[in-house]
Amino acid sequence: MTAADRLAALGLALPTAPVPLAAYVPAVRTGSLVFTSGQLPLVDGALAVTGVVGEEAGAPSWPGGPPLVDPDAARELARTAALNALAVVAAALAGAGAEGGAAALERVVRVVKLVGYVASAPGFTGQPRVVDGASALLGEVLGDAGRHARSAVGVAALPLGAPVEVELVVEVA
């Protein structure tokens, strides 16, 4: 079963690789490794939810900010960010300018490392549960090749107010 098959079975389509927010590129290949830029849970170029993740329902993310993001909602956002990261890897494998598409993911030998940054309210320590959304998506799409080393970290704030950001190092053929 290919990654493209698994995506279809999950009802997922690989999105267009998000455009960098500034003076950098979505991913760089060096030898057999691809390093991605940090990916936000953008859908069609926009964030559906902003804020920091915490348990206290309804409390503001910061003074005057949006309400805290529920950990389960953040888990879904991590999944979306991971899908964007796969799109970026696929585009890098297909070569400069091309969009790649799911077929390019057949050249992924192994996801080596995932770092999941979770914008976190003081005292929120459930980062592993949130980042599991990203880890699970990689396994569902790539099978054993999706099994990776991982760091989950709670940070103060992320670009555009994103609740999560995911970056990958991937070994490719």
Added chain:
Amino acid sequence: MTAADRLAALGLALPTAPVPLAAYVPAVRTGSLVFTSGQLPLVDGALAVTGVVGEEAGAPSWPGGPPLVDPDAARELARTAALNALAVVAAALAGAGAEGGAAALERVVRVVKLVGYVASAPGFTGQPRVVDGASALLGEVLGDAGRHARSAVGVAALPLGAPVEVELVVEVA
């Protein structure tokens, strides 16, 4: 003098490699590099101390949270996290499922990079002193092969409320 000799001289034993908290693996080897997952200062699967690191003795880590963790105590925790990271590297070198043991560390050519995340109270800027606990342990166990590049960062919160998290990239033979 081998890494195993140095560990014995330090009165340290390589612990069992901690089990991942979720859907990932402790370490991945790609070519001559091993990337570890972020390691917490777990001892027998539990954290002896939780909270964020700060100078103000007795103040809470967050509203209703445990007291701030003293920087010197955090330095010891960074040492423990680094020992866990070495256990993870040893297990990866010994192959899937095996425990590795200190002898496997003879195949470490060089620790390439250490990232030390320190859960930090507002205004705490002593991350280098804390992460030095991890850096020193690597030198004591691995000698010159333990000399690494490093980033020390103060973050909002870490998994399970851990005060520190350490990840490694290691070159292996």
Added chain:
Amino acid sequence: MTAADRLAALGLALPTAPVPLAAYVPAVRTGSLVFTSGQLPLVDGALAVTGVVGEEAGAPSWPGGPPLVDPDAARELARTAALNALAVVAAALAGAGAEGGAAALERVVRVVKLVGYVASAPGFTGQPRVVDGASALLGEVLGDAGRHARSAVGVAALPLGAPVEVELVVEVA
């Protein structure tokens, strides 16, 4: 046009590679990759500005701390940190103990990855604008070889109270 030429045209000189704050080294080469330590915007060994970055002019970075750092000022600091990172890469290429100098940068094949950590006030989400200072400098000095993948993250605090920290992975010949 060489990197040394471009530095001269920018009116910049490669600084002396900053000395590590503790028990680690400025950079490690493994195969064709150089991993740098996290670089602060040190000039002659000191930080001109400390604090966290935020929009609210004049508010303290933390209780009793220095005023918030303006995002545009932080962008300049990110540029300085990136220049220090290039100095560290040059020194690593020139070999142990040597200072490298800009000529060594001709051996940079590609900047692979930049991680920019921005010490951020609650609700500050402009990390990309800040880290662009680092990204732009790499392009100005290295041309196409300076185009990199990137993660920008807002953190609680950084060593010595630095507003920004920059680390690189670089492919070298």
